[in-house]
Every structure is written in C-alpha cells, then in structure tokens.
Amino acid sequence: xxxVAPRALAAQPAAGGTVSGTVVVEGSLRPLAGVQVVVEGxxxxxxxxxxxxxxxxxxxxxxxxxxxxxxxYQ
Numbered sequence: 001x002x003x004v005a006p007r008a009l010a011a012q013p014a015a016g017g018t019v020s021g022t023v024v025v026e027g028s029l030r031p032l033a034g035v036q037v038v039v040e041g042x043x044x045x046x047x048x049x050x051x052x053x054x055x056x057x058x059x060x061x062x063x064x065x066x067x068x069x070x071x072x073y074q
Contacts, residue, residue: 020055023048023068032070040065 023035031052038045039059046054 017059017061018055018057019059019064019066020053022052023054024052025073032073035068035070035073038067038069040067 019039021037023032023037024030025032031048031050033048033050033052035048035052035054036045037048037054037056039056042060044056044059046056048054
C-alpha cells in the first residue's frame with residue numbers, strides 16, 4: 001500500500017506557522033495511524049493520531065517538503 005498526505009505536500013505556511021493534514025492509504029483513503037511526518041531538513045515532526053491526522057507547529061516560512069514514513073508502507 002502507498003501512503004498519501006493530501007494537501008500537506010504543497011503547504012506554504014507563514015513564519016512560525018503550522019502545517020497539518022491527514023495521512024491516508026492510497027486507493028482506499030483509509031486514515032493511517034502511527035505515521036511519522038517530518039518537515040524535510042528540520043527536526044520538526046509529528047506522529048499521526050488514530051484518525052490519521054497530524055499537526056506540526058513552528059514551521060519556517062516558504063515552500064516545504066514533508067517526509068512521511070511508516071514501516072510496511074512506501
């Protein structure tokens with residue numbers, strides 16, 4: 001299965017902003033819990049909750065890339 005984080009990959013928050021979203025399984029759109037979401041190039045990140053939701057605060061301004069990881073998924 002593949003993991004998809006809709007809308008979060010293209011986020012451009014304000015200085016010290018927040019990025020949030022939901023991680024789902026591609027195809028079924030089933031929320032995925034326990035996924036590590038990290039803002040690439042930083043130590044900022046979060047784990048998804050039981051509903052697949054995550055929220056990362058203190059994100060620098062400008063374009064960003066999220067790295068989404070969970071064992072057993074790519």
